[in-house]
Amino acid sequence: MTLLDIENLTVSFPQHQGVVQAVRGVSLRVAAGESVGVVGESGSGKSVTCMAALRLLREPPSRIAADRLELGGIDVLRAGRGQLSALRGRVAAMVFQDPMTAFDPVFSIGHQIVETIRAHRDISKADARAEASALLARVEIKNPDAILNSYPHQLSGGMLQRAMIAMALSCRPQILFADEPTTALDVTIQAQILHLIKELQAEFGMALIMVTHDLGVVAETVDRVVVMYGGRVMETAPVQDIFDAPLHPYTQALMASMPGRTPGKQRLVEIAGASPNPANPPTGCPFHPRCAVADAHCTAEAPAFRALSDTRAAACWRLA
Numbered sequence: 001m002t003l004l005d006i007e008n009l010t011v012s013f014p015q016h017q018g019v020v021q022a023v024r025g026v027s028l029r030v031a032a033g034e035s036v037g038v039v040g041e042s043g044s045g046k047s048v049t050c051m052a053a054l055r056l057l058r059e060p061p062s063r064i065a066a067d068r069l070e071l072g073g074i075d076v077l078r079a080g081r082g083q084l085s086a087l088r089g090r091v092a093a094m095v096f097q098d099p100m101t102a103f104d105p106v107f108s109i110g111h112q113i114v115e116t117i118r119a120h121r122d123i124s125k126a127d128a129r130a131e132a133s134a135l136l137a138r139v140e141i142k143n144p145d146a147i148l149n150s151y152p153h154q155l156s157g158g159m160l161q162r163a164m165i166a167m168a169l170s171c172r173p174q175i176l177f178a179d180e181p182t183t184a185l186d187v188t189i190q191a192q193i194l195h196l197i198k199e200l201q202a203e204f205g206m207a208l209i210m211v212t213h214d215l216g217v218v219a220e221t222v223d224r225v226v227v228m229y230g231g232r233v234m235e236t237a238p239v240q241d242i243f244d245a246p247l248h249p250y251t252q253a254l255m256a257s258m259p260g261r262t263p264g265k266q267r268l269v270e271i272a273g274a275s276p277n278p279a280n281p282p283t284g285c286p287f288h289p290r291c292a293v294a295d296a297h298c299t300a301e302a303p304a305f306r307a308l309s310d311t312r313a314a315a316c317w318r319l320a
């Protein structure tokens, strides 16, 4: 069953200097229970794609369009306020790099998790609080009842990250978007939290979209990888194929720059040349200025993203 179905998504931000084209025709499908890693260098449109899927971007200034944008059967672009609220609790949840963005500094952690639960379910405050406490215990917080009474600024980064995951899971979403959920933490805690997210994914039977710069994390956590560049998807393939037999020249450049697969140590390396300017993207394939095998066709016309087999797809004229 397809849970997230994105076809030809574009997101732009009109500005004085011109229009920033953050996402330029992304198509992405995620099945129930599937875990997908999204990789690509800074500014490639990973976060904006996730935010747009949940309609978390302010419109205006952002402008979102798609041939299809469905999440759990809900037409995201036509959803009303009530449907969007259900979408963001029961269907999907998101955890961010900075947990302070998920919590309101003026309310206790407990209050915020209880309110989140009660916004989506008809359940008493006491029951919601018991559930919140159990969830905090599940994310390996040792003294859950004390933490429920704490305020966000009283917790360490790692604790707050765990509390944010607990809050995200409190409505039992079918899909979790995790946008660089551990980059701000030290390496040992990163590994623990990623391990936890993976465990919870299996336990809750959720789909997972994991945005990360860490290819070691990708190798250990996901079934399939989506490689983004310049606001487009360059390639998607099962995780083993991305490492063993990358097809797109950009994916090949990424893999060539990667010596091993230890989580926390395999930050995506910048490859030679400048990233495309999203306010003035190159003609044709966005990667052509940095591509070793680009020809006139690549400069003139953007390649369509197309299937190469049952499990693989890419946008590259040289793979035609």
Ligand SMILES: Nc1ncnc2c1ncn2[C@@H]1O[C@H](COP(=O)(O)OP(=O)(O)OP(=O)(O)O)[C@@H](O)[C@H]1O
Pocket (backbone or CB within 6 Å): 013, 020, 021, 022, 023, 040, 041, 042, 043, 044, 045, 046, 047, 048, 049, 278
């Ligand atoms: N609110 C905004 N207004 C204008 N431009 C924006 C806005 N949000 C994002 N952008 C631009 O959209 C492009 C894609 O941004 P996005 O945050 O999705 O990149 P990313 O792949 O998540 O990068 P990173 O790995 O650094 O998190 C970037 O050029 C960014 O500057």
Ligand SMILES: [Mg+2]
Pocket (backbone or CB within 6 Å): 046, 047, 048, 179
């Ligand atoms: Mg981002």
